[in-house]
Amino acid sequence: MSATRGRHAAGEEGGIRIPAFVDVKGLSISYGAVSAVRNVSFRVNAGDVYGLIGPNGAGKTSIVETVAGLRSSTMGGSINMCGYDPCRNRGAVSRLLGIQLQESSYPSGARVGELCALYESIYRVPGGATALLESFGLLEHRKSLISSLSGGMRQRLALVLAQLGDVRVVVLDELTTGLDPEQRRETWESVRRLADRGVAVLLTSHHMDEVEALCSRVSVLLNGEVVAAGTPADLIVQHGGSTRFVIDTRQVSSEDVEALHGLGLQQPRRPHPGAVELAGQYPSDYRSIIDLLRSRGRSETAVRPRAATLEDAYLELVGRDTTVKVGVS
Amino acid sequence: MFLDILRFEARRMSRNFAPVFFALAFPVMLLLVFGGIYGNKPSAQFGGHGVVDSSVPAYLVMIVSVTGLMSFPLGLAEYRDRKILKRFRATPARPSAFLLAQALVNILTSLVGAALLVVVGTIAFGLHMPINPIRAVGALVLATFAMYAVGSVIAAVAPTERVATVLANLVYFPMIFISGATIPLSIFPATMRHFADALPATYGVNLLQQAWLGTATNALTDAAVLGGAVVVSAAIAVRFFRWE
Numbered sequence: 275m276s277a278t279r280g281r282h283a284a285g286e287e288g289g290i291r292i293p294a295f296v297d298v299k300g301l302s303i304s305y306g307a308v309s310a311v312r313n314v315s316f317r318v319n320a321g322d323v324y325g326l327i328g329p330n331g332a333g334k335t336s337i338v339e340t341v342a343g344l345r346s347s348t349m350g351g352s353i354n355m356c357g358y359d360p361c362r363n364r365g366a367v368s369r370l371l372g373i374q375l376q377e378s379s380y381p382s383g384a385r386v387g388e389l390c391a392l393y394e395s396i397y398r399v400p401g402g403a404t405a406l407l408e409s410f411g412l413l414e415h416r417k418s419l420i421s422s423l424s425g426g427m428r429q430r431l432a433l434v435l436a437q438l439g440d441v442r443v444v445v446l447d448e449l450t451t452g453l454d455p456e457q458r459r460e461t462w463e464s465v466r467r468l469a470d471r472g473v474a475v476l477l478t479s480h481h482m483d484e485v486e487a488l489c490s491r492v493s494v495l496l497n498g499e500v501v502a503a504g505t506p507a508d509l510i511v512q513h514g515g516s517t518r519f520v521i522d523t524r525q526v527s528s529e530d531v532e533a534l535h536g537l538g539l540q541q542p543r544r545p546h547p548g549a550v551e552l553a554g555q556y557p558s559d560y561r562s563i564i565d566l567l568r569s570r571g572r573s574e575t576a577v578r579p580r581a582a583t584l585e586d587a588y589l590e591l592v593g594r595d596t597t598v599k600v601g602v603s
Numbered sequence: 604m605f606l607d608i609l610r611f612e613a614r615r616m617s618r619n620f621a622p623v624f625f626a627l628a629f630p631v632m633l634l635l636v637f638g639g640i641y642g643n644k645p646s647a648q649f650g651g652h653g654v655v656d657s658s659v660p661a662y663l664v665m666i667v668s669v670t671g672l673m674s675f676p677l678g679l680a681e682y683r684d685r686k687i688l689k690r691f692r693a694t695p696a697r698p699s700a701f702l703l704a705q706a707l708v709n710i711l712t713s714l715v716g717a718a719l720l721v722v723v724g725t726i727a728f729g730l731h732m733p734i735n736p737i738r739a740v741g742a743l744v745l746a747t748f749a750m751y752a753v754g755s756v757i758a759a760v761a762p763t764e765r766v767a768t769v770l771a772n773l774v775y776f777p778m779i780f781i782s783g784a785t786i787p788l789s790i791f792p793a794t795m796r797h798f799a800d801a802l803p804a805t806y807g808v809n810l811l812q813q814a815w816l817g818t819a820t821n822a823l824t825d826a827a828v829l830g831g832a833v834v835v836s837a838a839i840a841v842r843f844f845r846w847e
Contacts, residue, residue: 368694382681
């Protein structure tokens with residue numbers, strides 16, 4: 275791995291605030307003979323929420339844990355976190371970095387307040403957790419055993435611990451996995467508040483609605499490589515295709531579906547189960563579908579137009595047989 | 604910072620039923636039961652010593668076995684398997700500080716258990732103090748190191764918390780039931796004593812009983828076996844231990 279300077283030009287010691295950023299250039303990670311990540315580059319600035327998305331095994335966790343200095347696998351490329359190389363300056367990086375690890379648990383038998391007090395001691399911020407616990411609605415649970423908290427509360431506690439001290443970068447690895455919709459939205463608010471404070475947030479997620487709601491930029495990973503990168507809106511425009519027309523197969527016959535295919539509209543790679551999807555222009559193609567269904571004695575309620583989403587773009591990208599590099603940042 | 608880690612681990616330990624019960628309450632309960640039945644009068648059945656005088660040094664080895672072979676390795680396995688150690692590695696704290704704190708808290712629990720046992724034995728049954736207190740302390744320290752070193756091997760080689768639990772049980776129960784730590788070796792048949800000879804705890808019991816009661820044993824051999832167990836186990840543990 276190329277040497278990053280011990281201190282970046284933008285950051286100064288002696289009490290001057292170090293700007294938050296993560297700059298990853300040409301990162302490659304391998305485990306023995308297995309190449310897990312190849313030539314990945316991205317940058318997360320202060321106040322940004324950057325998303326890494328991709329199927330299981332795409333390399334997301336390898337990247338975020340390497341960025342956090344937790345992996346020492348064979349690497350190529352460079353990582354610059356607030357002026358430090360996480361592999362060479364782990365001590366300095368650990369003070370600037372907060373992290374929530376995928377599938378990481380809490381010590382058994384610990385109370386919320388005790389764990390917070392421990393982190394306050396580790397990060398040398400006596401009493402620093404109180405305001406955070408209050409803002410995350412956990413202050414009244416300070417004396418509760420962590421094992422008695424709900425899944426949402428535990429994730430919020432992970433966020434509290436991840437930002438204790440003077441952290442400039444927060445890494446969140448599948449933060450909302452296993453949470454119900456209400457808890458997920460509460461957690462999103464917490465992430466937004468983090469970014470509003472100027473913290474650079476790097477997150478991985480399998481929830482495209484979450485990524486669309488939170489991230490200013492996204493990299494899509496497949497087999498360890500970035501196959502597309504940009505804003506969620508860019509990715510939707512470039513890869514999501516045009517308007518989707520969802521045909522309810524309970525209201526139409528297989529002959530009707532065959533006739534609809536005869537219109538020559540594009541079929542997305544991964545249609546919803548129990549429905550047929552066609553992609554085309556609104557309103558012209560929508561009008562053609564309605565006309566065809568009416569001519570076959572079907573109700574126009576059998577078709578519903580919807581805008582393409584990040585999930586459509588994602589499925590199109592990761593469903594490809596060959597990787598296509600588009601706008602890698 | 605280390606004192607805060609120690610305090611954190613001590614609070615967790617206070618809520619961990621199994622080691623607290625088996626290190627603090629169980630040996631005292633055994634002593635009260637057998638002391639209540641036999642008293643502490645010298646008996647030929649126990650080599651001319653009272654049951655309580657004979658049992659206390661043996662139970663001390665049981666206490667350090669509970670924390671060294673069960674609580675300590677299972678605590679480490681929990682931290683590694685549930686990625687808690689990995690999470691702490693991302694902080695400015697050294698993860699080794701948590702391992703050290705866990706070891707110290709377990710040893711402290713053993714000390715409290717030992718003190719409780721001696722106090723109850725003295726008050727309830729007139730327990731006699733060791734004839735050679737310094738050697739008794741030395742023997743207990745050596746037995747403690749041996750049990751913790753073997754416990755470290757369990758933590759090091761077990762790939763998961765579940766496997767660690769199985770291994771700890773497989774090692775712990777023979778260690779306390781066949782070594783004389785719970786049941787006197789004098790009532791064992793010859794075949795069982797051969798099994799006992801293969802367990803480090805047997806030599807800990809021998810050494811402690813010799814220092815406490817003056818019973819006959821080859822102290823040098825006992826100390827050498829315990830020392831060897833410490834060195835070999837520590838080497839294996841260091842070789843195979845993984846942070847994650």
